[in-house]
Amino acid sequence: MADTEAREEVTAEELADLWPVLSPEDRVEGFHLLPRAEAEDLFLTRSARDQADLLRAVPHEEQRSWARLLAPDDAADLVQAAEPEERERLLGLLDEQTRRDVRALLAYAEDDAGGLMSPRYARLRPDMTMDEAIIYLRRQAQERLETIYYVYVLDDAQRLLGVVSFRELFAAQPGRRVRDIMRTDPVTVRDDQDQEAVSRVFRDTDFMALPVVDAEGHLKGIVTVDDIVDVVEEEATEDIQKIGGMEALGAPYLEVGFTAMVKKRAGWLAALFLGEMLTATAMARYEGEIARAVVLALFVPLIISSGGNSGSQATTLVIRAMALGEVRLRDWWRVMRREIGAGLALGAVLGTIGFLRIVLWQAVRPTYGEHYLLVAATVFCSLIGVVTFGTLAGSLLPFVLRSLKLDPASASAPFVATLVDVTGLVIYFTTATLILSGTLL
């Protein structure tokens, strides 16, 4: 009883706040408890996936009125988020004009500018006077335009001639014409441009909206910066999950089914495991050396993990710099030079710490035998080699992936670590053979 009462007092704000951690059933239950106006606010600010779930949960006769709240780009996202067999039914809930818009939007790939844009922009003709323009805009403002902040000036063939901000229209003298005050040659994005590239244009220009044109310069829609916030967040999440060594989940952590999540993680983990098996092969190759000098085995985890860690740093730096457009394919040599230097410096730091550790430890508690200085020298030299190699491999790999048209973020930290582990063992045991043969080996 107390529970029911508490639930009845829920507000849209509280529900939005709790949303990420509620079960689908609790969401629907809370949603039904809200007054219509608050429920609408909540509905409109949910993700496309959640909107589809909510729509499925309202009574059949109400679905049409809920679906019609959505702007065409949001309706398109909702249709895309729904199961394929449900899509036609959802399209059927929309009014004629919106349905046409949505079908046009659905033709674009989800990650392209065309898949992000809204076809509801404010438009003017170049020869309108200020007075005509204001009257015409006032009429357009009755429709649900995405923004009236920017107004787009089109010729008869719907080609984009220029842009004028509402503020400029508002401040201009009544006698002038749109043509006189519009900015020609506006910044545009292409309808087939990737959303990551679109987000970079927004970052570099500080516009609140950008017009989307096709190859012939026809205006197809506009992308607003609030959609870009979602894009930037989504792309960062994908990159972070790939860097962590798994497939991007594509949905909030707690909402992905357990089996789906384990599958996405098991694939990469098994692939890394298969790669890492080469370490067992490499180790078997040096079994004789280990049997003769067990002391060598003691430093194996230390050496290979140092290569992995430095490679992980280098690869994350380069992946992120590429995603932000700070580093391009042709900068590879500049990055290489820098990373070779960084690798040598970092390797020297770790090598020195390692050397001192062995020498000091030996003084306190003799563990490493009479040739401990040679062992320390082996560790020192190996660390320089392994860390430099790790840094180099970690920074080069994103370039290789990008030049193969693959996602640089797949050069995940665990992937680089695995690559470096095998090579690290070879570097370590080769160094050991060079330094220790005649004494320990």
Added chain:
Amino acid sequence: MADTEAREEVTAEELADLWPVLSPEDRVEGFHLLPRAEAEDLFLTRSARDQADLLRAVPHEEQRSWARLLAPDDAADLVQAAEPEERERLLGLLDEQTRRDVRALLAYAEDDAGGLMSPRYARLRPDMTMDEAIIYLRRQAQERLETIYYVYVLDDAQRLLGVVSFRELFAAQPGRRVRDIMRTDPVTVRDDQDQEAVSRVFRDTDFMALPVVDAEGHLKGIVTVDDIVDVVEEEATEDIQKIGGMEALGAPYLEVGFTAMVKKRAGWLAALFLGEMLTATAMARYEGEIARAVVLALFVPLIISSGGNSGSQATTLVIRAMALGEVRLRDWWRVMRREIGAGLALGAVLGTIGFLRIVLWQAVRPTYGEHYLLVAATVFCSLIGVVTFGTLAGSLLPFVLRSLKLDPASASAPFVATLVDVTGLVIYFTTATLILSGTLL
């Protein structure tokens, strides 16, 4: 000569495009070649750090006119990006009103809503009629307002009473008053709220701008969504670099000085190395076992890296979910349960692959001695233990850090890997002792 001619033809757009990869000297040189209007466009879209550099490069008598192009929030960022000893001189370049605004903004922490906001918002009084409102707004539009899309309704004490969109004003009947059409109880952010929290409010509400109020409800400024794009990108970059196992660089990769970059990487790398040294101690503890059964050493890299990889997956998932607000502190037990399940499942997958690998390899080329089945069983059991532990540690650590008020992103993949390496060795050799004592050990 050809080089000079080519340079003289540079446009603002080309320069903006090349910007990230140009040296500071080339940037200034290109900037000087642009006509004033294009140079202004370029200047206004650069980062605060770049603006400070450019400002330093223009002739002394021109600096004032360049500095005055900046809105107060951008000017505050520029002052913040400059060296401390230069700040007063930069403030001196601004006009009286802007300088006052900038000083007020500088009092806020850079990462707070107050540090992001602009004090130039459009405002109205509640009792104005539509006609008065339009005239008053028209006068405000002459100033450089951040946006006229939202208009804020204030009482005499500057407390926020409501918000009205320009579109609503524009579409309302002339006789009505602002009070009648404004939305009361608008969504606000607090001036001392962290920018990450502010970006979540934007994501959850789809507004283009939000009012920033102090504890008493006075309107201090507005934050626009285009600034949030930068915040989201910046926060993701910081998290990605921390996940990669280093301090956040705080500037584009190619622009950070070599020494500064190596320092930021060496710190964490050395800390991880010191932690990883425990593996040498742990290995020394099992030196006897290794000497008796060298075959055990062969699988050390495989076992510990599997723990590291699964831990890296778990920690990145949880860190990102926390940053997006999908998972909160109190969800720890839900996440734990899920991750224990995932760890067991993933461990079983890897364990099975490892078991089969040893058995099949032995059939083709006997390497692992007569007790190879027991060795395979050791690897199988250890992998389940190590992967489960890695997954658990990786997912728990961000919760521990957050509950200690530290940044969960510091639970970097390499940090978790290091933690898991030591424990992994203990799990592996303990399992080996249990399974192999009496035969190999």
